[in-house]
Amino acid sequence: MIRSVSVKNAVQDSLEIFxxxxxxxxxxxxxxxxxxxxxIPDDILAKIKKDNPPxxxxxxxxxxxxxxYTIAQENVCSYVAAxxxxxxxxxxxxxxxxxxxxxxxxxxxxxxWLKMHEKHLDEEYMDFAGWLEMYEGWNSLDEVKKYRAKxxxxxxxxxxxxxxxxx
Numbered sequence: 001m002i003r004s005v006s007v008k009n010a011v012q013d014s015l016e017i018f019x020x021x022x023x024x025x026x027x028x029x030x031x032x033x034x035x036x037x038x039x040i041p042d043d044i045l046a047k048i049k050k051d052n053p054p055x056x057x058x059x060x061x062x063x064x065x066x067x068x069y070t071i072a073q074e075n076v077c078s079y080v081a082a083x084x085x086x087x088x089x090x091x092x093x094x095x096x097x098x099x100x101x102x103x104x105x106x107x108x109x110x111x112x113w114l115k116m117h118e119k120h121l122d123e124e125y126m127d128f129a130g131w132l133e134m135y136e137g138w139n140s141l142d143e144v145k146k147y148r149a150k151x152x153x154x155x156x157x158x159x160x161x162x163x164x165x166x167x
Contacts (some may be wrong), residue, residue: 006093007093015110020055020059021062021076024040024058024059027125028044036066036068045060057083081094110135113135
C-alpha cells in the first residue's frame with residue numbers, strides 16, 4: 001500500500017474529523033444527572049453511515065457514551081491516529097499536522113465561526129454537510145480571508161487541541 005506524505009492533505013483530513021466531532025457535540029450532547037452523554041438518533045446515525053462511512057466510525061465510537069472535553073479530545077485524537085496515521089499517511093506525517101500553522105489557524109477560524117453562528121445553528125438541526133456548506137460560505141468572505149491572513153502573518157499561535165499520535 002502506498003501511503004501519502006502530504007501534510008497539506010493530512011491537515012484537511014484532520015480538520016474534517018475535528019469539525020465533525022464539534023458537530024456531533026453541538027447537536028447530540030444530552031445531560032444525564034451530572035454527566036454529558038452523546039446520543040445520536042438511529043436515523044441520523046444511518047444517514048451518516050450512508051453519506052460518510054469513514055466519519056460514521058467516529059460517530060459510532062462516541063454514541064451512547066459519556067463525554068467531556070478530555071474524553072472528546074482523546075476520542076478524536078485516537079480516531080485520527082487509527083484512520084490516518086500509518087494507514088492513509090506515512091507515520092511521519094500526522095505528528096507534523098498538529099504543529100502545522102495552517103491546521104492551527106483553520107481550527108481557530110472554525111471555532112470563531114462556530115461561536116459567531118451558535119445561535120443560528122441552535123435554531124434548527126443542520127446535518128454535517130449543511131454545516132460545512134454554511135462554514136465554507138462564511139469562510140469565503142473577504143473579511144474572513146483578511147483575518148486569516150493577519151493570523152498567518154502575525155505567526156501567533158491561536159492554540160489548538162493537542163494530539164500525541166507519535167509515541
